[in-house]
Amino acid sequence: MRKIKVIHYPENCIGCNFCVLMAPGQWRINDDTGRAELIGGKPEGDQVTLEISAADREANQRAAESCPVQIIKVEESAE
Numbered sequence: 001m002r003k004i005k006v007i008h009y010p011e012n013c014i015g016c017n018f019c020v021l022m023a024p025g026q027w028r029i030n031d032d033t034g035r036a037e038l039i040g041g042k043p044e045g046d047q048v049t050l051e052i053s054a055a056d057r058e059a060n061q062r063a064a065e066s067c068p069v070q071i072i073k074v075e076e077s078a079e
């Protein structure tokens with residue numbers, strides 16, 4: 001089965017909101033930090049990861065492409 005993961009490196013987030021506009025089901029701006037966060041994401045060191053369904057892949061790919069500081073990645077692995 002293929003796993004699709006979104007990875008965020010929040011430290012350099014500038015809070016521009018593009019990811020929220022592209023994939024509102026997975027992203028929101030944290031009012032305290034002013035940075036985006038992956039809803040339900042799991043922190044691991046300097047990154048946060050979230051497994052998503054295939055249906056959410058395209059929206060999150062658009063989020064990754066629209067991020068001006070390129071801190072969103074979408075990865076697929078066969079696990």
Ligand code: SF4
Nearest residue numbers: 013014016017019067
């Ligand atoms: S698009 Fe990138 S910089 Fe903008 S809020 Fe989302 S993660 Fe942060």
